[in-house]
Amino acid sequence: MVAEFAAIETRDLTKIYPGFWKSQQVQALTNLNLRVRQGEIFGLLGPNGSGKTTAIKLLLGLINATSGEALVMGQQAGDQDTRRRLGYLPEESYLYRFLNARQTMDFYARLFNMNRSQRRQAVDYYLDFVGLDPAVRGRRIGTYSKGQTRRVALAQALLNNPDLVIMDEPTSGLDPVGMLEIKNMILRLKAAGKTVLLSSHQLADVEDVCDRLVILYRGRVELEGALSDLLEVKDVFQLEARKVSAELQAKLVEMTNAGGAEDIQTGRPRVRLEDLFKRLVDAKRRGEPGAGSARR
Amino acid sequence: MNHHPGFDYIAISAYAVIGILVVAFVLLAFRDVGRLRTGIFRAWAIGRTTIAEAWNARIWAIVPIWFVICLIISLLVRPYSAASQVEIYLTILLRAQLVMLLVYLGILACVSLPRERERRTLITTGSKPISRLELLLGKVIGICAAGLAMLVLMTAITWGFMVVINMHIKHDAAVLYEHEQHSYNAMVRRIPPEPGVRYTARHGVLQAQNYYTGTLRIAGLINYQTNPPERALKGGSSETLYFEFPSLPAQVVSPPVFLLHFTVLRLNPGAKPNTSAQQTAAVLPPVRIHITAVLRDNPMVTAQQSLTLSPNGTAEWRPKHWTNFFSLYDPTTGRLFDPGPVLLKVTSPTLGAYLFFGAGTKAQPPACLAFNLDRSRAPAGVMIPKLNPVITGFKSNNKQEIVGPSYSHPGIPAEVASFEFHHLPDKRIPIGKHGNFTVHLFLSVDKQENEALPAIADITAFTLADPAHPFRMQVRFAEKHLTVLKLPKSLLDESALVINIQSNYPGHWIKLTQNSVQIVRPPSSFIVNLAKSEFIIFCEVVLLVVIGVTASARLGWPVAMLTTMVCYVLGNLFHFVYKLMILGGFGLYGPYIDSKMKGLWYYQIGSFITAVMVKMLYALVRLMPDFTRFDPLHDIIISRNLPWIVPVVDAGWTLACALPILALGYLLLRKQELA
Numbered sequence: 001m002v003a004e005f006a007a008i009e010t011r012d013l014t015k016i017y018p019g020f021w022k023s024q025q026v027q028a029l030t031n032l033n034l035r036v037r038q039g040e041i042f043g044l045l046g047p048n049g050s051g052k053t054t055a056i057k058l059l060l061g062l063i064n065a066t067s068g069e070a071l072v073m074g075q076q077a078g079d080q081d082t083r084r085r086l087g088y089l090p091e092e093s094y095l096y097r098f099l100n101a102r103q104t105m106d107f108y109a110r111l112f113n114m115n116r117s118q119r120r121q122a123v124d125y126y127l128d129f130v131g132l133d134p135a136v137r138g139r140r141i142g143t144y145s146k147g148q149t150r151r152v153a154l155a156q157a158l159l160n161n162p163d164l165v166i167m168d169e170p171t172s173g174l175d176p177v178g179m180l181e182i183k184n185m186i187l188r189l190k191a192a193g194k195t196v197l198l199s200s201h202q203l204a205d206v207e208d209v210c211d212r213l214v215i216l217y218r219g220r221v222e223l224e225g226a227l228s229d230l231l232e233v234k235d236v237f238q239l240e241a242r243k244v245s246a247e248l249q250a251k252l253v254e255m256t257n258a259g260g261a262e263d264i265q266t267g268r269p270r271v272r273l274e275d276l277f278k279r280l281v282d283a284k285r286r287g288e289p290g291a292g293s294a295r296r
Numbered sequence: 297m298n299h300h301p302g303f304d305y306i307a308i309s310a311y312a313v314i315g316i317l318v319v320a321f322v323l324l325a326f327r328d329v330g331r332l333r334t335g336i337f338r339a340w341a342i343g344r345t346t347i348a349e350a351w352n353a354r355i356w357a358i359v360p361i362w363f364v365i366c367l368i369i370s371l372l373v374r375p376y377s378a379a380s381q382v383e384i385y386l387t388i389l390l391r392a393q394l395v396m397l398l399v400y401l402g403i404l405a406c407v408s409l410p411r412e413r414e415r416r417t418l419i420t421t422g423s424k425p426i427s428r429l430e431l432l433l434g435k436v437i438g439i440c441a442a443g444l445a446m447l448v449l450m451t452a453i454t455w456g457f458m459v460v461i462n463m464h465i466k467h468d469a470a471v472l473y474e475h476e477q478h479s480y481n482a483m484v485r486r487i488p489p490e491p492g493v494r495y496t497a498r499h500g501v502l503q504a505q506n507y508y509t510g511t512l513r514i515a516g517l518i519n520y521q522t523n524p525p526e527r528a529l530k531g532g533s534s535e536t537l538y539f540e541f542p543s544l545p546a547q548v549v550s551p552p553v554f555l556l557h558f559t560v561l562r563l564n565p566g567a568k569p570n571t572s573a574q575q576t577a578a579v580l581p582p583v584r585i586h587i588t589a590v591l592r593d594n595p596m597v598t599a600q601q602s603l604t605l606s607p608n609g610t611a612e613w614r615p616k617h618w619t620n621f622f623s624l625y626d627p628t629t630g631r632l633f634d635p636g637p638v639l640l641k642v643t644s645p646t647l648g649a650y651l652f653f654g655a656g657t658k659a660q661p662p663a664c665l666a667f668n669l670d671r672s673r674a675p676a677g678v679m680i681p682k683l684n685p686v687i688t689g690f691k692s693n694n695k696q697e698i699v700g701p702s703y704s705h706p707g708i709p710a711e712v713a714s715f716e717f718h719h720l721p722d723k724r725i726p727i728g729k730h731g732n733f734t735v736h737l738f739l740s741v742d743k744q745e746n747e748a749l750p751a752i753a754d755i756t757a758f759t760l761a762d763p764a765h766p767f768r769m770q771v772r773f774a775e776k777h778l779t780v781l782k783l784p785k786s787l788l789d790e791s792a793l794v795i796n797i798q799s800n801y802p803g804h805w806i807k808l809t810q811n812s813v814q815i816v817r818p819p820s821s822f823i824v825n826l827a828k829s830e831f832i833i834f835c836e837v838v839l840l841v842v843i844g845v846t847a848s849a850r851l852g853w854p855v856a857m858l859t860t861m862v863c864y865v866l867g868n869l870f871h872f873v874y875k876l877m878i879l880g881g882f883g884l885y886g887p888y889i890d891s892k893m894k895g896l897w898y899y900q901i902g903s904f905i906t907a908v909m910v911k912m913l914y915a916l917v918r919l920m921p922d923f924t925r926f927d928p929l930h931d932i933i934i935s936r937n938l939p940w941i942v943p944v945v946d947a948g949w950t951l952a953c954a955l956p957i958l959a960l961g962y963l964l965l966r967k968q969e970l971a
Contacts, residue, residue, distance in 0.1 A: 060423045062971040080331070080425050088423035094416040096345060098352035110341035111424040113334050156420065 005074070007164050007195040008036035008059060013068035015054050015219075028054040029219045031068065036197055036212075038163075041190050043206040043213030043227075044199040051219040052199040053091055056168050059197075060088055073164060084112065087162035091169040091199075093153035097142035101132060101152045104141060108156045126155040131181065146173040154182070164195045171205050176277050183209050204274065207231070237261075240269060304596075306877075306911060310918035314956045321959030324966065328429040335430045342426070342434020343441055350404055350442035359449050362396045366457075382501045383933040385461055389454045390829060390928055393447065397837045398864070401443045405844025406856040408435055413970070422970035432961050435845045440838050447837075451830045455823055462500040469497035487750070492777040504825035504937035507736065507814035508725070510717035510795065512696070513687065517561065517650045518712050518796075520763065524655050527687060528561065529642065530711075531583065531649030533696060537642040539664045539681035540592070544621075544638040551618035552679075553667040554587070554640060558609040563648035563702065583646045587613050589621075593636040596878075597621060609651070640664060640681070656683040697742065698806050700799030710754075710798045713806070715813040717793040725788060726818055732782035734816040735795070738809070739773045745803025751775075752800040757783055761791035770800065820937040828938045832928040835943075835950040839921055840864060842954045846961030850968060866916060867923035877914040921953035 013032040019025045029051040036042040044052045057063045058070055061078015070077035073085055095104055102123055109119040127137060130151040141149060150173050157165060170186070171179040186196055186209045200206055206213055207227065215223040223230065239252075249266065256264050328335070369388050375381035412418040421431070476489035516530035529537045544552060562580055588600040599615040621635060642664075644651055653663035666679045698711035725733045741751035750772050758766035767787060773779040787793050795813050799806045843863050848856035866873075926946060931938040 057419075057971045062419060062422050063969040064967060080427055083423065083425040086423065088420070090416075090419050090423075092416070094418075094420045096349070096417055097415075098348055099345070103348070107341055107345050108420075108424060110344075111338050111421070111426050113337055153420075 005038055006035050006071070007038045007073060008034060008042075008197060009071045010034045010055075010059075011069045013055070013058060013070050014066045015051075015058060015063065016066045027219055029058070032216075032219075032221065034214065034221075036195060038195050039190065039193055040211040041186060041196040041198060041209050043210035044197060044216065045201065045203070045206055045213055046216035047201055049218070050216040052201075052216060053168055054219075055216075056088075056166055056197070056199055059166065060086070084160065085163040087157035087160060087165040089154055089157040089165070089167040089170055091172065093146075093149040093173075095141050095149065095153060095156075098140060100140050101127060101137040101144075101155075104152055105156060105159060108159055112160045122159055126158050127152075129158065130155045130185075147175060147178055150174055150178070154185075162194065164197070165189060166197045166199075168199045169202075170198065170200070171202055176274055177281050179205070180274065180278050204272075306915045307918050310915060313919065317956050317959050317963070321956075321962055325429055325959075325962055328427040328962075331427060332429070332433075335427060336433075338426050339430040339434040339437055342421070342431060343438030346408060346435055346438025347442045347445075349408065350439065353404065355400065355404070355442050355446060358396045358400050358446055359453070362392050362450060363453055366392050381461065381465060382458070382935065385458065386454075386933045387929055389450075389457065390833065390932075393450050393454075393830075394833050394836065394928065397443055397447065397833065398840055401439055401837055402840050402844050402860055402864075403857065404442070405435070405439050405841040406848050406860055407853045408439065409845065409848045410851075410853040410856065416971070419971045428965045428968070429962050432845060432849065432958060432965055436838075436842055436958070439841045439845070440834075443837050443841070444834060447830055447834055451826060455826060458502055458822075458826075462502040466497055466500045469493050473497050490774055490777055491780055492774070495778065495780070501935060502822040503935045504820040504822050504932070505736075505935050506817035506820060506937045507811075508717060508720070508723050508817060509811050509814050510715040510793075512808070512810050512812075513714045513716050516698070516711050517652070517709065518714060519652075522659065524657065524660070524684065525763075526652055526655075526660065528650035528652045529558070529644055529687060531644035531651065532647035535643065535687060537651075537653060537663075538686045539640040539642070539662075540685070541638045541640065541666055541679055541681050543636060544666060544679065551615055551668070554589075554613040554615075555665045555667060556585070556587075556605075556611045556613070556642070557661075557663055558605065558651035558653055560605065560609045561650040561652065563650075580648070581646070582607075583609075583644060583649045583651070585611060585642055585644045585651070588641045589615060590639050590641065591621065591635050591637075592639050597635070605651075653685065656680060656685070695807050695809055698797070698799060698808070700804040700806075701802050710800075713797040713808055713812075715795045715797075717795070717815060720788045720793055720815070721790060723815070724817065725815055727785050728782065730782070731785050733785055733788065735781040735783055736814045736816055737771065737773060737779040737781060737797075738812045738814075739779065739797070740775050740807045741773070741799075742805040742807060743803060744805060746801045749801050749804070751804060751806075753806060754798040754800050755781065756796040756798075757787055758794055759787055759789050759791050760794060761789055763794075825932055825937055828940070828943045829928040829932045831943045832926050832946050835946045836923060836926040836928075839923070839950050839953055839957075842957045842961075843921075846957050846964070849961045849964040863920050864923060867920040870917055870920070870922045870924055873910070873914050873917045876910050921949075921957075925949060 010032050013029060013034075014027075015029040017026040017028055032051070032055060034055075044055065046052050054063070058065050059072055059077050060083070065077075072079070073082050075082040096107070099107065105123040105127065106119055109122055114122060127134075132148060132151045132155065136144065136148060141152060144152070154170070157167070167186070170182050174182060183205060186198065189196055190209075190211075196209075198206065198210060210227050212226045213224070213230070214221055244252075253264060253266060322329075332339075366388050369392075370385055373384055373388070375384050409418075412421070426434075473489050473493045476485060476493070479485035480488050516533070516535065517528040519526040529535055560583055562583075583605040584602060585605060586600065586602050588598055591597040597620050599617050599620065601613055601615065603611045603613060605611050621638070642651075654660035656662040662680045663685070664681055666681075667677060696713070698713045701710045727733055737753070739751075739753060743749075743751075751774070752770050752772050755769050755771055756766045757768075767784060769781070771779055771781060797806065797808070797813070840860065844856065844860045847859040847863075851859060930942075
């Protein structure tokens, strides 16, 4: 059997930020062992200060590991050739404020040695892809809203059509519609065979898109596994149906009781506020009357 | 450890450090260097962004600020003449350019990388396939390109400004010449107009003249009646007479004895006419000479002494510290080896004394002999120096005077300034319509007597192949003005051309420099000459930018700025610190130290500590690039063409200094965390 090729693999990866005194040292990451398969969406969860961003910076070679090893696409983390196949969306949009969106994208495209026509195509394509308003593309990034800046940052991360996309808090600063678009985009990336490493403390984001995840706490792995395995409540059965009359409901409860089931709960399902909001905004955009009630 | 005094171990150590740096760079950066074939485009991408950053930081503002400052200074300074007007304006414009660019680009170089770290844009850039070397190069390229763009703008403005000034100068010179000519024709003025004024009116002052400058061989007495001509060392001048002995030192136990013999001619400025030489010698103090022996191949090994000549012009010197000349030890053979030829330099501080010396021929026996030598080197124990000892003493800006004939000593001829020009047929000297070539004279006169008489120089030109048929003429010259001579092309033969200048009237002292006589060659374009000077400014700026970017690789911008400034200052103190180190310890204070103090223990300790500190400073300076070598104003302000070799060598020097500094920058940045 051929071993499955891992997009990311870390072995006992540890990072200690040094201080002047030993007491000032910070152990940001302790013996992290990760294995991200190709083509999956992998979630890196944890509260603030749990080491998510540190782990990503180590994978990108932006900082040096204190000990342990990190392999990205089979090469040592930080390898220049490997970075050609990576896209990175930082947690804040660290872009040059004095450049406009096109100049920014052109700059990063040059770092991938794209020629003029390739650059022009890629810049327009990815700015369209992230939905940046063409009217603002010639303005300096310093004048952009947070959401617009985030879109440019996302576009630069996808510019080289990467095999592995690392996203650090991808939805931060975006409105709910933008968040949904990003999540859809992540799913499209997966459908295109890309690997996505997603770091977030927005649990809903992770839940919606991730195949597997790891939860970090104070630099250590606390929980790891497939989302479906982790979230499924094994000993509870759920039934959903439309047009169920009151009599039928009563019969069902009675039958369940008779069958020996415990902790029976009945009620109407709720849609998530996020879905309701999206449906409303979509309807408004299409010029339809408001979709006021919750529907599935 | 006992080092030879001529062995600059500090310099060698500094070069070793630089060598280690380069080797470490080659070993650690070979992959990144190999990728530069495509990486240079990525570096240029970084450079473009840096240019945009510089533009956003309003780099363009330095051009108007520079020009306004120059205009204000130009309005405050009153030039003496048209020529000095150009000199002053060009000095102001170019110096201000240098200062503005050094300050602005120095700051930008120190700030650019740390600011990217602070704003965290380096995180996004660092996640792309770019190496640290490309990042470093990109920063340097970007800042230098921004500086170059500003320099090009400033060059264009400088040129435009100088063209306007030149038009004014030409107009003023034309008006002046017309006025003087009119006055002369109307018999109101006795002196015809200056040819230099006409030249300025026609050609202006924006020129890059090409000259062939000869060597000022002598500014004193020379007797052409003998063969070879007998020459004299002039007392009280900076002239130096060089005797060269091939491989003189032989053994430590028997230092050589030098015997010198001169024919002394004395002047007594206050004496009555027809005073005899004996009477003059009786009232004047004896003639002093300074002798310095130096190894030709290692000028740091010296021995020196001051002596008094006997009444018959002889002196004997027994060097005290001759052991230094023998201390070159060959570890392979275990013996002392031959340190090479020895130069004996003789100068005289006695004013009014002329020391005639023999050339070493049958007709003129040598003026210096070395005795008491190893028989294996000199069979008779005596060695004579090379024939025709060289006499020099005129540095480029060192003024020298030649005295006219004397009323009090009618037998003594006027002093001669003798300029020699070699290899003239190869110099493409332009010949005029009448078969002449042009020589420019820059002379000035100090009239001690006969103040009403015009300043006239007697010119004698001949070739060494045919000294018996000289070309003679008298020229009238004006203070601070160029004098034009036309000489026949027959003087341009394979042998050397000699042009002698003498003062015509008693009491007229002609002042001249090494460059006072110049053979004119076709002029070059002023704009090209300006571009060459600007290029030298650019080289200096590039070197500072490289230092700034390297310093900011690890340091925050305030410390990087301080470091860069210290490097620049130390790089400008190279020669000063070197001289301090040569003097060593309390020797810095020179003659102010009492010789009795030197034996005291606390003096010795203090002197030792001072010497160590100065050596540490010298070691530091040795690691810095020598900024004193950049001199963009050297030729352009005197309307001379700057030879191409100067900017080419400066560019090479800049590259040679920048590479180890960049290597250091790479090594510092290589493992630096970008986030």
